[in-house]
Amino acid sequence: MNESLGVILATEESPSTSEFSFAVKEKNVKKGQYVQVAQGHAILFGFISEVFKSNRYFERAESVAEFERTSSIPSQFPSDSWEYVIGVVKILGIFNKGKFERAFSPPSPGSSVNLADNTLLRSFLGFEESGLHLGSIEHHDVPATISMTRLLQKHFAILAMSGAGKSHLASVLLEELLSRKKEDGRVAIVIIDIHGEYCGFSHDPVFGSKTTVVEGSEIKIPLKKISPEIMTEWIPHLSAPQRDVLRHALSSLKQQKKDADGYTFKELVSFIDSTDVSKDEVKRALKRSLSELKRYHFLSRKTENPKLLSQIKPGHMLILDFNSIDSLRKKQILVSLMARRLFNLRKKGKIPPFLLLIEEAHNFAREKAEESEAVSRSIIETIAREGRKFGSSLCLISQRPVNLSTTALSQCNTHIILRVTNPNDLDHIQMSSEGIDSRVAKNITGLKVGEAIVVGEAVNYPVFISVRDRKSLKREKGAPLHIQAKEFEERQEKKAKNVEAFL
Ligand SMILES: Nc1ncnc2c1ncn2[C@@H]1O[C@H](COP(=O)(O)OP(=O)(O)O)[C@@H](O)[C@H]1O
Ligand SMILES: [Mg+2]
Structure with missing residues (x-):
């Protein structure tokens, strides 16, 4: 048993089956630590949700003001030795006969x-x-090793503001x-x-x-692999007669x-020209x-790249680098193409179970999208709803969760949330994540870069983790601003000198 941090107090509200306070005797008690209390043969688990300090010498405003007028309280009284600390613990559950269950009776006052x-x-x-080692639990020497099946099988989302460490966390996950x-x-x-951020992995x-x-x-x-259904999804505004012609053309050409x-x-277009339907x-x-x-x-006509059948392999990663594509429509069409083909091939058992990770997912599964933007x-x-049965997992990464399809987001049964400060995004995350109560939500704004909270299917209780450093090469996205600025000025000066020399 670890050393005692203090003993449980009896107050009007404590101890209950959900919470208790304890008088702290150990200086190192911190908010966020996990604690345990022996309860007969069972062990009760809890989480320090707040730590308070108090001192009787400073309880009454009028006497504090009065004493401080002449000189300070600590110089007249032994006030320092009257400072005490109270920890508030939220009870999470009980470990009893090898099983974890809910707490049905409170721990006793005076318990250690x-x-x-x-x-x-x-x-x-x-x-x-053998879980995925994403980081460690804060304040404890415990690696956060999350079960792959529990995380992936029912999809997950990584949500946070820009710069909070979403891509870093995703890279750590990929390494694992x-x-x-x-x-x-x-x-x-x-x-x-x-943004071509993951290409460093290939070097x-x-x-x-x-x-x-x-x-x-x-x-x-190859055009011949595109079904009329997919093509009409890409150009949704087609009229019914236009759709008929397209369908007729694609299926006739397939036969021919x-x-x-x-x-x-060109052949598709001339077929459409020649048809008299x-x-x-x-x-x-x-x-x-x-x-x-x-x-x-x-x-x-016949080039296929990537070749999904041979390039989708277990333990292998295929990066589709969209950095050079400007058109959002084109990116959406390519995502629709790739996701559809992956899911179909997986349903037929032709490729192994896969994880499809989508950065900036709000651009590809937008909540309120025009028809043409929703390709x-x-x-x-569909993958969010049905993927589980077929070993097709999604990881949606977004800094704009408000704009992300609620259907897709609600099917992501684990949410990993890093720092978020925008109140709209916070509200939305709180609404769409079952495990987030107002206490947890309050802590999300206080997270530092690289700190995350995991809630949902992958863990038994919401847990704060510090994401570990990455082992893989990071692709440099250009030099830091001050270096770029310096280089620019140096180049200008050199140019000016050259001109001077020329004159
Ligand atoms: N856990 C971490 N440890 C160390 N550095 C981190 C961590 N998380 C993020 N960073 C750094 O913070 C910066 C922003 O992270 P990034 O993952 O690109 O944020 P986002 O994808 O959310 O915009 C990067 O330079 C990254 O290396
Ligand atoms: Mg990023």
């Missing part, structure tokens, strides 16, 4: 309060020996997933990397061999070119809409 035992604490919180042994179960990973001595990067502009899919090497956009103006309007897709240059939302919501 001890720092929680590390091994018990790990199992109490639901951590696993890529380092798993075959016997522990490994998933394949696909990343929608909006890393350890993870490089497990990472493939595909540039967004290099993504290609069955033995050929696919067909080109519709009026000219319908065909013209359809061709105008198709020209947008053509502009994005990802529909090919990727429906497949993301």
